[in-house]
Amino acid sequence: MTRRAGRLALLLIASYLCLAQVSSDFIAPAVKRVGMRLACLCGACKNSVGDCPMIGCHYSAPARARIGQMLDKGMSDDAIVAVFVKEQGLKALVVPPAEGFNLLAWWMPVAAVLIGLLAIYKWISHMRKPAPVPEMDPSVLDKYRDSIDQNLSKLE
Amino acid sequence: MENLGALSLILAFCLSIYAVFGSVVGKWKRRPFLVKSAERAVYAQWGLQTFAAAFLVYALLTCDFRLAYVAAHVNIAMPTLYKFTAWWGGQEGSLLLWSWILACYSAIVVWQNRSKFREMMPWVTATLMITQAFFLLLITYPMSPFEVLAVGKEIRAVPDGNGLNPLLQYWSMAIHPPTLYLGYVGFIVPFAFAMGSLITRQPGDSWIHTTRRWTLVTWLFQSMGILIGAGWAYAVLGWGGYWGWDPVENASLLPWITATAFLHSVMMQEKKGMMKVWNMVLVSATFFLCIFGTFLTRSGVVSSVHAFAQSPIGPYFAVFLSIHIAATAWLILDRLGYLKSEAHLESVLSRESSFLFNNLILLASCFSILWGTMFPVISEAVTGEKISVDAPFFNRVNIPIALFLLLLTGVGPLIAWRRSSFESLKKAFLWPTAGGIVLAGVLFGLGIRHPYALMSFGLCFFVLITVAIEFLKGARAIAAKTGQNLLRAMVELTHRNTRRYGGYIVHVAIVMMFIGFTGAAFNKERTLQVAMGDRFELGRYQLKVTEIKEGQNDNYSWGHAVVEIYQGGRHIDTLTPEQRLYSAGQGQQSSVVSIRRRLHEDLYLNFAGMQDGKAIIQAYIFPLVGWIWLGFGALVFGTLVCLVPSKVKYEFAKTRVMGVAQGVAKPKAVQGD
Numbered sequence: 001m002t003r004r005a006g007r008l009a010l011l012l013i014a015s016y017l018c019l020a021q022v023s024s025d026f027i028a029p030a031v032k033r034v035g036m037r038l039a040c041l042c043g044a045c046k047n048s049v050g051d052c053p054m055i056g057c058h059y060s061a062p063a064r065a066r067i068g069q070m071l072d073k074g075m076s077d078d079a080i081v082a083v084f085v086k087e088q089g090l091k092a093l094v095v096p097p098a099e100g101f102n103l104l105a106w107w108m109p110v111a112a113v114l115i116g117l118l119a120i121y122k123w124i125s126h127m128r129k130p131a132p133v134p135e136m137d138p139s140v141l142d143k144y145r146d147s148i149d150q151n152l153s154k155l156e
Numbered sequence: 157m158e159n160l161g162a163l164s165l166i167l168a169f170c171l172s173i174y175a176v177f178g179s180v181v182g183k184w185k186r187r188p189f190l191v192k193s194a195e196r197a198v199y200a201q202w203g204l205q206t207f208a209a210a211f212l213v214y215a216l217l218t219c220d221f222r223l224a225y226v227a228a229h230v231n232i233a234m235p236t237l238y239k240f241t242a243w244w245g246g247q248e249g250s251l252l253l254w255s256w257i258l259a260c261y262s263a264i265v266v267w268q269n270r271s272k273f274r275e276m277m278p279w280v281t282a283t284l285m286i287t288q289a290f291f292l293l294l295i296t297y298p299m300s301p302f303e304v305l306a307v308g309k310e311i312r313a314v315p316d317g318n319g320l321n322p323l324l325q326y327w328s329m330a331i332h333p334p335t336l337y338l339g340y341v342g343f344i345v346p347f348a349f350a351m352g353s354l355i356t357r358q359p360g361d362s363w364i365h366t367t368r369r370w371t372l373v374t375w376l377f378q379s380m381g382i383l384i385g386a387g388w389a390y391a392v393l394g395w396g397g398y399w400g401w402d403p404v405e406n407a408s409l410l411p412w413i414t415a416t417a418f419l420h421s422v423m424m425q426e427k428k429g430m431m432k433v434w435n436m437v438l439v440s441a442t443f444f445l446c447i448f449g450t451f452l453t454r455s456g457v458v459s460s461v462h463a464f465a466q467s468p469i470g471p472y473f474a475v476f477l478s479i480h481i482a483a484t485a486w487l488i489l490d491r492l493g494y495l496k497s498e499a500h501l502e503s504v505l506s507r508e509s510s511f512l513f514n515n516l517i518l519l520a521s522c523f524s525i526l527w528g529t530m531f532p533v534i535s536e537a538v539t540g541e542k543i544s545v546d547a548p549f550f551n552r553v554n555i556p557i558a559l560f561l562l563l564l565t566g567v568g569p570l571i572a573w574r575r576s577s578f579e580s581l582k583k584a585f586l587w588p589t590a591g592g593i594v595l596a597g598v599l600f601g602l603g604i605r606h607p608y609a610l611m612s613f614g615l616c617f618f619v620l621i622t623v624a625i626e627f628l629k630g631a632r633a634i635a636a637k638t639g640q641n642l643l644r645a646m647v648e649l650t651h652r653n654t655r656r657y658g659g660y661i662v663h664v665a666i667v668m669m670f671i672g673f674t675g676a677a678f679n680k681e682r683t684l685q686v687a688m689g690d691r692f693e694l695g696r697y698q699l700k701v702t703e704i705k706e707g708q709n710d711n712y713s714w715g716h717a718v719v720e721i722y723q724g725g726r727h728i729d730t731l732t733p734e735q736r737l738y739s740a741g742q743g744q745q746s747s748v749v750s751i752r753r754r755l756h757e758d759l760y761l762n763f764a765g766m767q768d769g770k771a772i773i774q775a776y777i778f779p780l781v782g783w784i785w786l787g788f789g790a791l792v793f794g795t796l797v798c799l800v801p802s803k804v805k806y807e808f809a810k811t812r813v814m815g816v817a818q819g820v821a822k823p824k825a826v827q828g829d
Contacts, residue, residue, distance in 0.1 A: 039544035053395030109524035
């Protein structure tokens with residue numbers, strides 16, 4: 001009886017594992033890895049080929065199929081990306097390449113922070129300098145003194 | 157009849173032009189009746205625009221397909237709510253909404269200040285009405301929502317319309333655009349007062365005191381608009397992305413960032429009389445970025461998921477922006493003498509310095525987003541080749557900036573105004589820093605290796621401790637004095653200085669959102685083709701598609717997958733993601749995702765259709781994402797607290813050295829405050 005129950009349990013586990021295998025992942029991990037470096041150029045999203053969620057996307061779906069084929073042929077990730085860049089130009093990449101004019105895309109935010117820091121340094125240096133203090137006319141001072149004396153005499 | 161809407165807009169345009177000239181000439185030639193009549197013109201053009209808006213809404217609700225706009229955005233089977241929201245579903249209607257909100261704001265400003273700021277008000281009115289005239293020009297001439305469909309000279313109606321884009325047929329789309337516009341448009345008011353103050357050479361900060369509440373309310377609307385939009389994207393687009401760094405999303409974020417910088421730096425002006433020029437620049441930049449955002453959305457200059465179709469209004473915006481920027485720059489430069497600081501910085505280790513760094517980081521973030529958004533255009537202009545600047549770029553550049561900003565959120569409250577000593581700073585920073593490091597260490601020990609996530613969680617805890625210390629310190633003092641319990645004392649403390657403690661609640665809200673954003677580092681997803689009865693796993697969940705149900709109503713046909721959710725073999729929930737096919741227009745598809753929302757993670761399912769007899773299910777786990785929406789609630793609450801008048805009126809005395817008597821030693825530094 002115990003043996004039968006054990007076999008039944010084993011059968012159930014085996015069937016569960018088989019059933020679990022029936023479903024198939026839509027995007028293979030390797031395709032996704034390469035696709036994450038390529039921009040989806042469908043015009044309706046700002047995702048990459050690897051994570052474009054539109055199942056029937058007219059750009060990403062065929063692009064993923066091609067990546068799969070190229071991976072099957074043994075091409076490296078870089079070689080696959082290069083094929084897409086050759087066909088589509090630099091816009092095929094999800095981020096601008098860090099070379100030539102496009103280096104500016106990466107360096108300008110850093111430059112902005114540095115310029116800002118310099119501006120803060122200048123501002124602090126300027127603001128910490130005491131302002132030129134005007135000499136006060138003695139007659140004005142006497143006027144205030146008289147006023148204070150008058151007020152104090154009222155208090156007394 | 158069908159021309160009444162267009163006619164009222166033409167009249168409103170004429171009145172807004174009159175209001176500009178009436179205000180300026182009345183003030184210049186000292187004719188108070190002209191100024192008064194210009195103000196009445198503001199009310200009148202509001203009335204006319206309200207009529208035009210009501211006319212369009214009536215046409216949408218009654219499906220008056222003689223109007224091209226109605227035929228393009230409404231169909232008979234659409235629910236009434238979405239017929240109403242079709243008002244802002246297209247280019248022309250949304251511009252009318254923009255213009256109408258501006259008319260409402262202008263009327264409120266003129267009415268509120270009918271007996272105040274008489275020197276400044278004509279210029280405020282003129283500034284508001286110049287912008288008003290610009291938008292009225294757009295909806296009167298190139299982008300009229302009242303264009304009729306005609307064959308020859310005969311007006312013809314089509315039998316049914318195209319209907320609203322299915323993605324926009326969602327409840328939050330009834331709130332998101334108007335809220336965002338309330339934010340965008342509202343920033344014009346502080347700008348108008350700033351200009352009025354500059355033109356009339358106001359010596360004080362009256363424009364700041366007047367517009368403080370306006371700015372805060374507007375900032376609240378902008379925040380709400382952005383976050384409701386994020387919530388819509390999360391629930392509707394089918395992949396859980398609440399922020400995609402799309403140019404139009406970026407355009408809404410840019411003025412929000414500069415306005416946030418302004419809300420901080422304005423405190424320097426109020427308390428210390430410093431940074432007057434900077435505040436003018438910030439308030440102007442916020443206004444320009446609002447206009448720039450509207451331009452970006454509608455001109456087709458950059459490719460966007462959201463952008464309305466390419467339209468001829470880009471050059472109008474370019475001219476308007478150029479003239480405004482040039483005029484404002486000239487005005488600020490010309491009035492520099494009136495914008496001199498009244499005090500000096502006493503120490504680098506001071507709250508003032510922390511505000512400077514806060515502004516620097518906010519502006520750096522603003523610049524990097526603007527730069528990334530515009531770089532494809534710039535690059536193409538220079539190199540002749542198109543490039544893509546997508547989410548990974550923005551994430552790489554902005555995550556470090558955001559983390560530094562989070563750090564400053566905690567640092568600011570710990571540093572005193574005027575000056576802090578190293579000793580006091582050491583004492584103040586000890587517990588928050590220790591808390592942050594310990595939490596990051598514990599998370600590392602638990603197996604989290606993502607460096608940004610560790611930093612973010614550590615910094616979040618750091619900020620929470622600093623805010624808690626601020627509340628506890630103040631509440632304990634009140635409790636000791638009044639005998640109240642600690643909770644009651646905290647409420648009393650907040651009521652005494654609503655701006656400060658409301659601000660801290662907003663900081664906590666930002667921390668909550670950061671917790672949610674950080675969760676994205678641990679997202680899990682699977683896209684599968686699943687046969688009926690199949691099980692698959694995602695994280696610790698087992699999912700089983702048991703049934704596909706189908707149905708139809710007047711507006712769309714639908715199919716939804718019934719997905720049973722198990723955890724450890726135990727059934728815990730049933731989710732029913734749905735796919736719709738709308739009957740109107742070109743039969744557009746849309747997804748209605750099904751989400752099991754929990755504070756620690758959301759299980760998110762999208763039914764993407766059927767292929768080879770199997771259901772395509774996109775399943776995601778989004779850890780901590782619920783904290784973003786909780787943070788949204790806290791942000792609204794905190795900002796509302798800021799808007800409540802404080803129980804205690806604080807006066808920030810500003811002392812200045814007017815001069816020294818001869819024979820008296822000169823001070824080493826000028827004292828502020």
